Amino acid sequence: MELRDGERKLIGRILEIYSYDMDFFANPFTSGESPVFGSLETFKLLFAKGNCSDWKKAAVLAYLNGNGAKLKLAVAEVIGDLKKDKLETSFSPAQVGSPVFKLVEGEISSLLKKNFSGQSMVSxxxxxxxxxxxxxxxxxxxxxxxxxxxxxxxxxxxxxxxxxxxxxxxxxxxxxxxxxxxxxxxxxxxxxxxxxxxxxxxxxxxxxxxLLPVFPEEVEEQIRQEGYPSLVSGNTNEAKKNRAHLSRYIKPSLSLTGFREKDLKDIISGLSDREGEKEALLSSLSSIYDGQKDLIEKLESTLNSxxxxxxxxxxxxxxxxxxxxxxxxxxxxxxxxxxxxxxxxxxxxxxxxxxxxxxxxxxxxxxxxxxxxxxxxxxxxxxxxxxxxxxxxxxxxxxxxxxxxxxxxxxxxxxxxxxxxxxxxxxxxxxxxxxxxxxxxxxxxxxxxxxxxxxxxxxxxxxx
Ligand SMILES: Nc1ncnc2c1ncn2[C@@H]1O[C@H](COP(=O)(O)OP(=O)(O)O)[C@@H](O)[C@H]1O
Ligand SMILES: [Mg+2]
Missing domain, CATH: 3.40.50.300 (P-loop containing nucleotide triphosphate hydrolases)
Incomplete structure (x- = not known):
């Protein structure tokens, strides 16, 4: 909507419209006037304001439409002052009683191709x-x-x-x-x-x-969960060596990850183990331990598409x-x-x-x-x-x-x-x-x- 206050034009957006039946709200103890709204005199005052011909037209239209006691109230939010195709921040409100019009589309079409800084959109x-x-x-x-x-x-x-x-x-x-x-x-x-x-x-x-681990700790955790904590936990030489082995291959980077050459199964096969636990671990691995190398290759080639x-x-x-x-x-x-x-x-x-x-x-x-x-x-x-x-x-x-x-x-x-x-x-x-x-x-x-x-x-x- 457009609010005209003399030379000034303010653009706004209607947020809500309420429809009231004044008869419904009429209070018998206040001689037919509504306790919710201002008196009839207040409305007359608005319509009689100054010599604004727009208000007179609006009053005639309202009369011709014969709305009777029905009243519609719209709540609007001012977006800004329209100045030569540019929307600027409104620093002061429009005068009370300024007439409101439906926005003419042509008027905002150029506005719609500006970005928030008021510059014409680049694309x-x-x-x-x-x-x-x-x-x-x-x-x-x-x-x-x-x-x-x-x-x-x-x-x-x-x-x-x-x-x-x-x-x-x-x-x-x-x-x-x-x-x-x-x-x-x-x-x-x-x-x-x-x-x-x-x-x-x-x-x-x-x-x-x-599975495609990117941090060695993920694989260590997996091995612990499978039931072979001694392979990677604690201060034994073997555990330390195995942790170093995993961190040599498992990296959070496509260009550095050891999966460029090996699958997870191959990396785990390279762990040292004196107790024969590795074999048991490997045999309990399911098929999700395979295919890392292939996935890394595909990721790289797709990224280079x-x-x-x-x-x-x-x-x-x-x-x-x-x-x-x-x-x-x-x-x-x-x-x-x-x-x-x-x-x-x-x-x-x-x-x-x-x-x-x-x-x-x-x-x-x-x-x-x-x-x-x-x-x-x-x-x-x-x-x-x-x-x-x-x-x-x-x-x-x-x-x-x-x-x-x-x-x-x-x-x-x-x-x-x-x-x-x-x-x-x-x-x-x-x-x-x-x-x-x-x-x-x-x-x-x-x-x-x-x-x-x-x-x-x-x-x-x-x-x-
Ligand atoms: N602007 C739209 N015009 C026509 N159909 C739409 C529109 N927006 C969503 N739909 C339809 O509504 C359904 C849900 O939309 P969708 O975008 O998948 O929802 P979301 O991603 O928010 O879960 C889809 O069937 C979609 O085709
Ligand atoms: Mg969705």
């Missing part, structure tokens, strides 16, 4: 329509890529749909950017194809459900440590590559609470042993220097590392009901007012609030 990507109008809403991909994106909302609220739509349009609007997607449900390949991305642009690696979209499909991985270790190795490699060549890359972390939790979420650790968390934090804080952007998608913002959340400067928020998630949202989404956050629980699927550096102002958008 506007169409994301849908402003709710309540047919105006097209855009996100500035430049801001998203350089300052990270957060997409949140409860399960089924439209996060992944939005992300696929955004990524597919990003690919056509920016010929340089390369996408890397960590896809826990294996849904992105098909989703992107549906949004028109060409099959020849996509490379997908399906991650096998095998010349396709524009690279998907790591974790759909069949049930082992939580594999999920965080493999994604941690991928992120580390991407970070190192970005540091070297500074090419434009965008990394998508779907279901980020599984990779980079605030506290241990489910089976995922939040401590030093979580390579994915360590690398996601690093990319969140330093990625922008090397053109490595991060997209964090989550249904549980309260469970995602606060540090990572605080590094995302554009937010797309879908329906959110959980009160601890709503608390987190109000505490870190600095661009959106309280009122707009209060809309979150009632948003329909596919309707999102977009705010932050990549949007002109907090907008409610039908994603399409």
């Amino acid at each position: 506007p990507v169409e994301v849908g329509e402003l709710v309540g109008s047919s105006a097209t809403a855009y996100l500035d991909a430049q801001e998203v890529l350089s300052k990270h994106l957060l997409v949140l909302g409860t399960t089924g609220s439209g996060k992944s749909y939005f992300t696929k739509l955004f990524l597919s349009r990003l690919l056509s609007s920016d010929p340089e950017v390369k996408l890397f997607i960590l896809d826990p449900h294996g849904e992105y390949r098909e989703g992107l194809l549906r949004f028109g991305v060409d099959e020849s642009q996509i490379d997908e690696l399906k991650i096998k459900d095998i 010349n396709k524009r979209v690279v998907i790591f499909n974790f759909g069949s991985v049930s082992e939580p440590s594999t999920r965080v270790n493999v994604s941690g190795l991928i992120m580390r490699e991407l970070f190192d590559k970005a540091r070297e060549d500074k090419k434009k890359r965008f990394l998508v972390l779907e279901e980020a609470h599984n990779f980079a939790p605030e506290k241990g979420f489910g089976d995922t650790s939040a401590g030093k042993g979580n390579l994915a968390l360590i690398m996601a934090r690093k990319i969140a804080s330093e990625g922008r220097k090397f053109n490595l952007g991060l997209g964090v998608i989550t249904q549980r913002p309260a469970q995602v590392s606060k540090y990572i959340l605080s590094q995302t400067n554009t937010q797309v928020m879908f329906r959110t009901i959980n009160s601890s998630d709503l608390d987190v949202i109000s505490s870190f989404v600095e661009y959106a007012g309280k009122d707009i956050v209060s809309l979150l629980p009632s948003l329909q699927t596919g309707m999102g609030i977009i705010c932050g550096m990549g949007a002109p102002f907090p907008m409610v958008v039908n994603i399409k």
